[in-house]
Every structure is written in structure tokens, then in C-alpha cells.
Amino acid sequence: MSNIATNTTISLAPSGSQKFMQRTLPLIIFAVVLAVIPFFGPTRTVYSLMNAMGVYIVFAMSYNMLLGRAGLLSFGHAVYFGLGGYAAVHAMEAIENASYGDGGFWASYPVFFLPIIGFAGGALAGAVIGWPSCRRAGTPFAMISLGVAELIAAAGFMFGSIFGGEEGVSGDRMNGPELFGLSLGPIEEVYWFIAFWTFIGVLGTYAFTRTPLGKMSEATRDNPERVEFVGYDPQKVRYLVFIFAGGFAGLAGGMSAVNYEIFTPEALSLGPSGMVLLMAYIGGIRYFAGPILGAVLLTYMQSMLSDYSEAWLLYLGLLFIVIVMFAPGGLAGIFAGLFRGLRGDDPVGSLRRWSVQIAGILLMMVGIVTLIEMSVHWSNNYGEVFHPFGLHLAHDSVLTWLIIFIPFAAGVGILRMAHKNKEGQA
Amino acid sequence: MSNPALSITNLHKSFGPAHIIRGVTLDIEPGERHAIIGPNGAGKSTLFNLISGGYHPSKGSIKLRGEEIGGMKPFKINRMGLSRSFQVSNIFSNMTVRENVRCGVLYSMGYGYGFWRNVGNLHDVQRKTAEILESVDLLDKAQLPAALLPYADQRTLEIAITIAGGADVIMLDEPTAGMSHSETERAVALIKQATEGKTLLIVEHDMGVVFNMADRISVLVYGEIIATDKPMAIRGNEKVREAYLGDEADAIEGDAA
Numbered sequence: 001m002s003n004i005a006t007n008t009t010i011s012l013a014p015s016g017s018q019k020f021m022q023r024t025l026p027l028i029i030f031a032v033v034l035a036v037i038p039f040f041g042p043t044r045t046v047y048s049l050m051n052a053m054g055v056y057i058v059f060a061m062s063y064n065m066l067l068g069r070a071g072l073l074s075f076g077h078a079v080y081f082g083l084g085g086y087a088a089v090h091a092m093e094a095i096e097n098a099s100y101g102d103g104g105f106w107a108s109y110p111v112f113f114l115p116i117i118g119f120a121g122g123a124l125a126g127a128v129i130g131w132p133s134c135r136r137a138g139t140p141f142a143m144i145s146l147g148v149a150e151l152i153a154a155a156g157f158m159f160g161s162i163f164g165g166e167e168g169v170s171g172d173r174m175n176g177p178e179l180f181g182l183s184l185g186p187i188e189e190v191y192w193f194i195a196f197w198t199f200i201g202v203l204g205t206y207a208f209t210r211t212p213l214g215k216m217s218e219a220t221r222d223n224p225e226r227v228e229f230v231g232y233d234p235q236k237v238r239y240l241v242f243i244f245a246g247g248f249a250g251l252a253g254g255m256s257a258v259n260y261e262i263f264t265p266e267a268l269s270l271g272p273s274g275m276v277l278l279m280a281y282i283g284g285i286r287y288f289a290g291p292i293l294g295a296v297l298l299t300y301m302q303s304m305l306s307d308y309s310e311a312w313l314l315y316l317g318l319l320f321i322v323i324v325m326f327a328p329g330g331l332a333g334i335f336a337g338l339f340r341g342l343r344g345d346d347p348v349g350s351l352r353r354w355s356v357q358i359a360g361i362l363l364m365m366v367g368i369v370t371l372i373e374m375s376v377h378w379s380n381n382y383g384e385v386f387h388p389f390g391l392h393l394a395h396d397s398v399l400t401w402l403i404i405f406i407p408f409a410a411g412v413g414i415l416r417m418a419h420k421n422k423e424g425q426a
Numbered sequence: 427m428s429n430p431a432l433s434i435t436n437l438h439k440s441f442g443p444a445h446i447i448r449g450v451t452l453d454i455e456p457g458e459r460h461a462i463i464g465p466n467g468a469g470k471s472t473l474f475n476l477i478s479g480g481y482h483p484s485k486g487s488i489k490l491r492g493e494e495i496g497g498m499k500p501f502k503i504n505r506m507g508l509s510r511s512f513q514v515s516n517i518f519s520n521m522t523v524r525e526n527v528r529c530g531v532l533y534s535m536g537y538g539y540g541f542w543r544n545v546g547n548l549h550d551v552q553r554k555t556a557e558i559l560e561s562v563d564l565l566d567k568a569q570l571p572a573a574l575l576p577y578a579d580q581r582t583l584e585i586a587i588t589i590a591g592g593a594d595v596i597m598l599d600e601p602t603a604g605m606s607h608s609e610t611e612r613a614v615a616l617i618k619q620a621t622e623g624k625t626l627l628i629v630e631h632d633m634g635v636v637f638n639m640a641d642r643i644s645v646l647v648y649g650e651i652i653a654t655d656k657p658m659a660i661r662g663n664e665k666v667r668e669a670y671l672g673d674e675a676d677a678i679e680g681d682a683a
Contacts, residue, residue, distance in 0.1 A: 012524050012556055012568050013546060212532050212548075213541040219529045222518045228500040229478065229510055229589055240539055410659030 021167075026289070027203060034195040041137045042107050047187045052196035057203030060279040060291035062248030065205060065278070068285035069214065070222030070241045071088035072134075073142045076149025077249055079129070080122040082156070082268030084250020086163065087121025087360045088114040088257035091172035099175045112179040115197045122250015123243050130242035135235055138223060149273055156265025168264030171257070190259055197255050204338035205248055206288065216242045275302075282323050284330025293331045311376045317367070319378060335356065353418060367408025374400055429492035431456040431595050431625040432508075437486035437496075439469075439476055439649075446472045448649035456594075461636045464646035465670065470511065473646065474599055477627075478510040479503040480683050481665045485534040487639070490595065493667070505533065505661055509593035513600045513629075515580040517587065519573035523564055526583055528555045530590025555590070562586045578609040584614065589620050599626045602635055614639060637661075645669065 014022070037050065059081055066072040091106070091114055098106035133144040156163040163169065173184045182189045208214045216237050220227045224234040253358065257263055266272075275298065283294020297317070305312040327334055341350030371387070377384040377393040386393040386400075394402040430453040439447040454460045464470055475481045477488055479500035488496040500536050508525060518526050528545070531554050537543065546552065559565045561569040562582050567575065571582060585601060602610040614635055617626075630636050636643060637657045640681045644654040653660060659664055 011553055012559070019546070164497065208541065209546070210544045210546060211541045212537040212543060212545055213539045215525070215545055216539070217530065218519050218521065222520050224517060226512075226516045226518065226587070227529070229504055230530045230587065231501050231504045232539075233499065233501045236539065240541070244541070270462075 017324055018375050021174060023206075029201055030202060032201055036188065038191060044187055048193055049303050051190055051194045051259050052303065053296050054198035055252050056257060056276070056279060056295040056299045057198050057292050058205075059249055059252035059276050060283065060295040061201060061205040062252060063276045064280045064291045065208065065217075065245040066281055067240060067250065068218040068287075068290070069209065069221065070238060070245075072238060072242070073145075074273075075142060075151070075270070075277070076273050077145075077150055077245070078244035078270075078272035079152045079257070079268055080249035081253040081272065081276075082152070082265075083125040083253070083264070084118035084122030084246075085119075085257045085263045085267055086169065086254025086255035088118040088260075089169050089171050089263045092119045092173060092175075092257060092261070093169070095176040096172050102347050106176070108177060110177045110179045111173045111175065111258060112182065112196075113186055114194055114258050115251045116198075118250040118252070118254020118257065119247045120250070122253060123247030125342065126243040126246020128292075130239050130246065133275065134239040134242050137220075137234075137238060146270075149268075149270055152315070153269040155179070156268045162331075163265045164263075164266070168262050168266075170262040173258050173261055175408055183259065193258060194255055199253065201255075202292070204251075208244060209288065213240055221283040233344065250283075261337055273316060278320050282320060284332030284334075286329060287332035289335065290332035293335075297331065309373065309376070309381040311372050314372055314405050315369075331351065334353055334391075353422070356414060356418050360411045360418065362411070363414065364411030366403045367406075367411065370400065370407075371404045374404075429489075430454055431458070431491060431542040432494070432627065433476070435487045435489075437473075437476060437488060437579050438484045439472055439481060440484045446649050447476065447483075449649050450646070450649070450651055452644060452654065452672060454627060456625055457623060459621070459628070459639055459641045460644045461628050461630055461640035462646055463633070463636055463643060468646045470646055470651040471599065472649075474510065474597060474629060478508065478597060482521060488555075493645065495516035497530075504591065504593065506595045507587045508595040508597065508605075510597035511584045511588040511601060512598055514575075515584050517572045517583055519571070522569050522580060523572055523575065523583055524555060524559065526569040527558050527590050528552075530587040531555050531558070558590050561589075562616055572677060578605055578613070581605065581613065583637055585617065585620065593624075595622050595625045595627070599629050600631060601628065602630065602632055610635060652680055 014196070042050065059077075060197075063074070063077045066074050067078070070391065084171055091109070092111060095109055095111060098104050099105075129148055133141060137142070150330065157165065173190075178184075180192070182192055184190055184193060209218075216227065216232055220237045221229075221231070221233045227234050228241065241296040250281065252261075253267070256267070278289040279294035279298045281294070282298065283292065286288025301312060301316060305315065309315070323330055338350075338354060341347065344350060370388075372386070373386045374393050377386045391403075393403065432452075434450055434452045434456040437447055437450040438445070450473060456613050461501075462470055464471065472481065475549065475646060476483050476496070479495070479498055479502070482497045486496065487494055487581060489508055490503070490508055493505065493506065495508070518529060528551060531551050532538075532545075534546075535550065535551055535554065537545075539549060556565070556568075557634060559568050564579065564582060564586060567579065575583060581601060581604075585598065586676070587614060588598070589596060598617065604614050610632060617628075618639065628636075628639065640657060643660045644655055644668050645660065645663075648654075652665045653661065653663045
């Protein structure tokens with residue numbers, strides 16, 4: 001094939017080194033990061049946090065195949081995560097039964113490969129549900145996805161033999177043949193399983209963006225009318241993308257099945273569907289790596305911040321609103337802007353502007369966090385008081401309200417000034 | 427083999443009570459450059475949409491090389507070798523110029539909905555994309571986001587996407603609308619060159635362009651074709667002169683070319 005490339009008189013494709021820097025290198029770095037983490041000796045808590053992150057990274061990447069790449073807003077993506085996960089957990093049961101029973105196919109199926117079952121389950125669900133729902137894009141698609149999510153979530157509590165009712169279906173991952181010497185018993189070994197499939201999930205979703213179908217899904221997002229006039233059926237493009245997105249969501253479901261050894265109908269519901277939307281959006285849907293950032297941050301908030309504050313969901317909501325209003329590029333967009341500024345003509349100036357903005361945001365946050373925490377403590381009625389850094393911040397103390405208003409006002413002032421300066425320059 | 431490239435017979439289109447196309451019959455020979463002119467609201471765009479698959483005909487038939495295409499989906503008609511451009515630039519604005527043209531090339535080269543190939547390795551697609559870009563003189567702007575192109579270049583890109591799939595019947599909807607004089611001249615030369623040997627159906631308001639480019643002209647008035655003839659004959663046609671009033675009539679009568 002290479003001789004054809006050299007015969008091309010005009011080559012518009014990026015050069016080999018560009019390709020390496022922009023495509024291969026980030027994936028290698030990602031793999032290396034995944035591989036070295038265990039050598040820092042993480043605690044069990046950190047391991048379980050990272051395993052959850054891996055599941056959500058793949059889930060968020062699959063979601064962004066729809067929202068970011070194909071322009072399809074889905075409110076029910078957890079359906080495919082859940083159905084894939086249920087397929088995997090049932091397969092896990094089958095492996096357990098087969099290894100103590102008469103053998104057969106499932107006795108020789110390694111638990112390590114359960115995410116493949118999840119992928120198949122999610123893709124199958126996508127193929128069935130996507131058939132009617134991908135006929136339309138935009139608002140009808142979003143509404144149908146919401147309806148389907150309600151439908152499947154309700155079915156989850158009704159069909160006990162499939163979904164296991166409220167207590168769900170559980171399994172035991174330590175059965176069947178071992179792969180790579182991993183018994184998958186201890187959490188450290190589960191980490192390798194999660195890391196492997198996280199990488200496969202990211203690699204797979206990335207590879208998809210490079211295919212003709214992946215490119216046409218972006219074209220269909222931008223201009224479905226024109227796509228029809230270059231020979232493509234936009235409905236079919238959406239449908240095929242939907243199947244793949246369902247498959248990768250199912251892959252994440254399969255990872256989750258092995259990680260937690262249980263699936264409940266809760267996993268199919270609107271809760272996780274909303275969560276994955278927030279992850280992808282907060283991370284940045286227009287950037288390939290955006291959902292990874294979103295998944296990492298939100299998983300962290302979900303498991304860590306919830307230990308510090310009962311109000312963590314409030315902070316999550318605030319973060320989402322702020323991102324939608326002020327940084328539609330998400331975290332990835334913020335990083336990209338920062339990077340551009342540092343590589344631009346005036347790195348010092350851009351660094352200064354960023355520092356000023358961050359200072360302003362931090363000051364505002366001091367005020368907002370104090371207000372929220374004080375209110376939450378007070379409204380719980382147990383006579384609790386917010387005690388940060390040895391301060392006694394009751395709702396009726398002047399100090400509390402000073403700490404709320406002064407930093408908030410200062411932060412707003414700084415941000416407004418920064419904004420004015422920016423406009424003055426432009 | 428004697429089939430016309432495009433054959434329209436007694437075509438009607440109504441939107442509710444509005445009868446827009448009232449019995450159009452028109453044969454276009456392979457390799458012909460055919461222009462459709464007519465006053466605003468005559469139904470030129472509706473006719474275009476009927477032929478390219480945007481609308482269902484209410485009555486009548488449209489045949490592409492002898493095969494009925496009336497009411498087929500646009501992508502099916504496109505795959506049969508008929509491609510159209512749009513009056514307003516209808517490009518993939520979040521993509522680069524090169525990617526835009528590539529979108530036009532992919533299906534025709536047989537890559538369809540493939541999800542097992544890397545577009546970066548499709549050297550035939552890359553070569554074809556480069557050829558198209560070279561033929562419309564956009565090679566040096568290949569890596570620019572399409573949205574950042576100047577207006578005239580966007581119109582050119584529109585034509586490039588239209589011809590990228592290698593269709594042999596090309597329909598251009600006001601390709602020079604909104605262009606300056608020199609830009610129009612450039613566009614006309616480019617269209618002539620890019621559609622060499624192909625059948626061209628063009629809707630255009632600029633009479634200079636029409637008379638310069640067309641082998642034959644059809645005049646559409648109130649959904650009916652009142653005359654189809656060579657440019658010189660159209661100029662002398664009494665009915666055409668009646669349909670056009672004021673400046674445009676002068677343009678037709680005068681030496682517009």
C-alpha cells in the first residue's frame with residue numbers, strides 16, 4: 001500500500017510524525033498511565049475509585065459517540081449500559097453454573113472476556129431500540145430516548161427472572177478459566193481487568209471516529225440534508241452509530257458487572273442516564289478526550305465529595321450550569337484554551353489573565369460554598385453548624401454572612417474587570 | 427442507448443391548493459448544458475427539488491437515463507449518478523475543506539458505511555479528493571475550516587462537493603448568486619471545466635452566465651415551460667419577452683453574452 005502513497009503527487013494527509021504526535025502518542029500515554037498507577041501502591045479505596053472511573057470513562061465515551069459526534073441527544077443511554085451489563089452478569093452466572101455442572105461452552109469462557117458479552121448485549125439492544133428511534137434526529141430523538149428509558153426502567157422492576165427485581169442479579173467473578181494469571185478475586189487484579197477494557201473502549205471509540213462511518217456521522221450531525229445528496233442515508237448513518245454506541249455502553253456495563261458482581265434495575269434508570277450526560281458535557285463533547293475528563297472528575301465527586309458534603313449534588317448541578325453557560329467546550333475546552341494561550345504570542349499575559357480568572361472563581365466559590373454548607377447544616381435541624389478551619393459559622397453570625405458576601409462580591413468584581421479588559425483589547 | 431440523460435414528462439407538483447409545477451415536459455441530452463430561467467416564483471427551485479429527490483411529484487414522471495427516479499430518496503438518486511448543489515451554501519461547516527470534499531467522494535468509491543477501515547489509509551479516496559480540490563483551485567485552502575472560507579470560495583466548495591461523487595448529471599442551483607463580476611467569471615470558467623463532458627442542468631439569474639454557458643435554455647413561467655430552445659432563438663421568442671418585464675427583458679434581448 002505504501003508505494004501508492006508515494007506515487008500520490010499531492011499529499012494532503014497529515015505527515016507521519018504529525019499523525020504520531022496527535023493520534024498515537026496520546027493513546028500510548030493513556031496506556032502508560034493506566035499501567036503505572038498500580039506501582040504507586042494505591043489503597044483499596046483508590047483502587048475501587050479507579051475501577052469505577054474506568055467503567056464510567058468507557059460509558060461516557062460511548063455516550064459521546066451519540067452526543068458529540070453524531071449530534072444525538074439521548075436521555076436514556078443507561079438502557080444500553082444496563083442491558084449489556086445484565087447480559088454479562090447472566091453470562092457470569094452461566095459460567096459459575098457450568099464450571100460446577102456439566103461444563104460446556106460457558107465452562108471454558110473466561111470472566112475476563114465478559115465485556116464482549118456486554119458489547120453484544122448493548123449493540124443488540126441498540127439495534128432493536130434504535131430501529132424506530134433513529135428515524136428522527138433532534139427533539140423527537142431526545143423524547144423517544146426518554147420514553148424508552150422510562151419503559152425499560154419500569155420493565156426492569158417487572159420482569160423478575162431477567163432483572164432480578166429490586167435486589168438485582170448477582171454473580172461471582174472467580175469462576176471459569178483464568179486469563180493472564182488473574183483470578184479477579186482481589187481488587188488489584190480487577191484493576192488490570194478494568195484498565196485493559198478501559199483502554200480497549202477508548203481505542204475502539206477512537207478508531208470508530210477514523211472510519212468512513214465515523215466521518216459521515218459527523219457530517220450528518222453538521223448537515224443531514226447535504227449528506228443525502230452525497231449518497232448517504234442519514235437515518236442509516238444514525239442507526240449504525242447508535243448500534244455502536246449501544247455496544248460500547250454495553251462494554252462498560254460488562255466491566256461494571258465484573259467489578260461489582262451485581263446488576264440492579266437501578267442501573268437502567270434515568271439516574272445513570274443523566275449522570276453520563278453530565279460527564280460527557282462537563283468534560284467537553286467537542287473534544288475526543290473530553291468525556292474521559294468528565295468521567296474522572298464526576299466519579300471522583302460522586303465517591304469522594306459525597307463523603308465531605310451532603311450537598312455534593314448541588315455542587316454538581318452548579319458546575320454543570322456554569323459549564324453550559326460560560327464554557328461550552330467543557331473542561332477539555334478550558335484546557336485547550338489554556339494550552340493555546342501558552343503557545344500563543346503572549347504566554348505571560350495569557351497566564352496572568354488565567355490566574356486572575358481563577359482567583360475570581362475561587363473567591364466566588366468561597367462565598368457560595370460557605371452559603372450552601374451553612375444552609376445545609378442549619379436546615380438539617382440537628383443543631384449542626386458549619387465548622388471549616390476551626391471557624392464557627394452559624395446562620396445567625398455576622399462573620400458567616402461576611403464570609404459569604406465579601407469573597408463573592410470580590411470574585412464577581414474581579415471577573416467583571418477581567419472581562420472588560422479582554423473586551424477592551426479585542 | 428438513445429435515452430436522454432434526463433427526461434421529464436408531464437410533471438406536476440401541488441402543495442395543498444397551490445399548484446406550483448403545472449405539467450413540465452423536458453428532455454435533456456447527454457452532454458448538454460441546459461439552463462432554466464424564469465421570473466421569481468416560477469417554480470425553478472421546486473423543479474430542482476423534484477428532480478433531485480427533495481419532493482415527491484404529484485403527477486408525471488422523471489427518468490434518469492431511462493430509469494424512473496420520481497419520488498425516490500435523494501441519496502438513491504445521487505447513487506444513480508445525479509448530483510446537485512444548493513442556492514445557499516450547504517456545506518459541512520465544522521469540517522475542513524478537504525474533509526468536505528472527502529464526504530462527497532466516499533460513497534462513490536464504494537466505502538459506504540464502512541466501520542472497519544481507517545479513512546487515513548484510503549489512498550484512492552485521498553487521491554481523488556486532491557484531484558477534485560486541484561480542479562476547483564482550492565488546494566491551498568484544503569486544511570482550512572470550511573466555515574472560515576470567503577463567500578465565493580464557499581460557493582466553489584459547494585460545487586466541488588457536488589462533482590466529487592463523479593455523477594454525470596450535475597444540477598447547479600444559482601451557482602454564481604451573490605458573486606462579484608470577477609468572481610462570477612472565475613466561477614463560470616470553473617464550472618465549464620469541472621463539468622466537461624457531463625450533462626449540466628443549471629438555474630441561474632445572471633443572464634450573462636446563462637447565455638455564455640448554455641447549449642439550450644428553457645423558460646419556466648408559472649410552473650410551465652413556455653419555450654425551450656437555443657440561446658439565440660430564446661432571445662427572439664415573443665412569449666419569453668412577454669413573460670419578462672422591464673430590466674430582465676432588456677437583458678434577454680440585448681447582447682448579454
